[in-house]
Amino acid sequence: MISISRLLCGTIGPGDHLRYREKPAAATAECPRPVVVWNCTRQCNLACVHCYATASNQKSPGEMSTLAGKVFINDLVEFGAPVILFSGGEPLARKDFFELAQHARSQGLRAGLSTNGTLITPDVAAKLKDIGFAEVGISLDGIGARNDQFRGKTGAFESALAGIRNCVALGIRVSLRLTITRFNYLEVPPILRLIEDEGIDRVCFYHLAYSGRGSGLQNNDIDHAQTRALVDLIADRTVDMHKRGLHKEILTVGNHADGVYMYLRSLRDDPERANQIMDLLKTNGGNNSGVRIGCVDDRGNVHPDQFWWHYSWGNVLNRKFGDIWSDTSDPIVRGLRDRKKMLKGRCAECKFLGVCNGNLRVRAEAVYDDVWAPDPACYLTDEEIGVAA
DSSP states (O other), X not given: OEEHHHHHHXXXXXXXXXXXOOOOOTTTTTSOOOEEEEEOOOBOSSOOTTOTTXXXXXXXXXXXXXXXXXXXXXXXXXXXXXXXXXXXXXXXXXXXXXXXXXXXHHTTOEEEEEEOSTTOOHHHHHHHHHHTOSEEEEEOSSSTHHHHHHHTSTTHHHHHHHHHHHHHHTTOOEEEEEEEOTTTGGGHHHHHHHHHHTTOOEEEEEEXXXXXXXGGOGGGSOOHHHHHHHHHHHHHHHHHHHHTTOOOEEEEESOTHXXXXXXXXXXXXXXXXXXXXXHHHHHHOSOOBTTTEEEEOTTOBEESSTTOTTOOSOBTTTSOHHHHXXXXXXXXXXXXXXXXGTOOHHXXXXXXXXXXXXXXXXXXXXXXXXXXXXXXXXXXXXXXXXOOO
């Protein structure tokens, strides 16, 4: 996750203490405490074409019970995980969602929500506020009919917009999420206008991860030239809003080449800012799948992040999350924790490896059938990364 607003404007967001904290102490360096995405259900009222969880309108067999969910939450607290992000499917489809969320908060765990927003009525928004959610992330894939096409339901945009407004009206911090494909990348400017018009605090632009229902969509990703142009647009609009006194938090997700690109842009125009950017990138350390971020699915399987549902090295119904997370006997987990010596090709030779950490491994695996192959979505040139032609 790259905070464009932090890198270019110095704007500090509420989650920056997680992204730009110093490296863990030696006692815990080999066992980092991750932000945990809990895909607490695979049930959803929409049918998004790029859903990494391959959600459906039915509750999946084996979904963790309320009791099992509370035990899992207790384990996260005991282990020292800083945040739990309730995701899905659609987490609000779980009948016991508020009970589970209240339990997490009662244990002192910071909680976030990732939702499609269509079920957030005024009453639901009030409950979210009472529980004390740090943030409500609402996914859109464009404006109006474009969003509905991606979401598989007519009227999804208007319902999500109502959910956004219900949250904003109560002072709940809202974060929009858009996944970039060749079908909707032109929707980025309207989405940026929307956050201004609706008083939305934050927006995350996700680069496409080839997993779940998105596993067959790599041909629908934008190309490298389009990616560069789009990241330039996002950066320019971020700076423009900041200059106008609109201190929005603008982030990109799923491609750590963005951070290096922000550094290279600034190196030409503002070397002092470039040095500050590099310091932040070094502190962040690049992609943190299996390191500072983890995922648990609806059945209790533990994954390196929310895009790795095809791979797990333990289940919280059988073993505590902390014990699973601390176990590096699995070769992929061990590799993710020390991946620099595992990477191949351009990634292994890149002079910015220390601030990118090999980018998104699941994307390399999807294209090359090799977890350690170069990430095909890296749009930086060989010259930019110091790799001989």
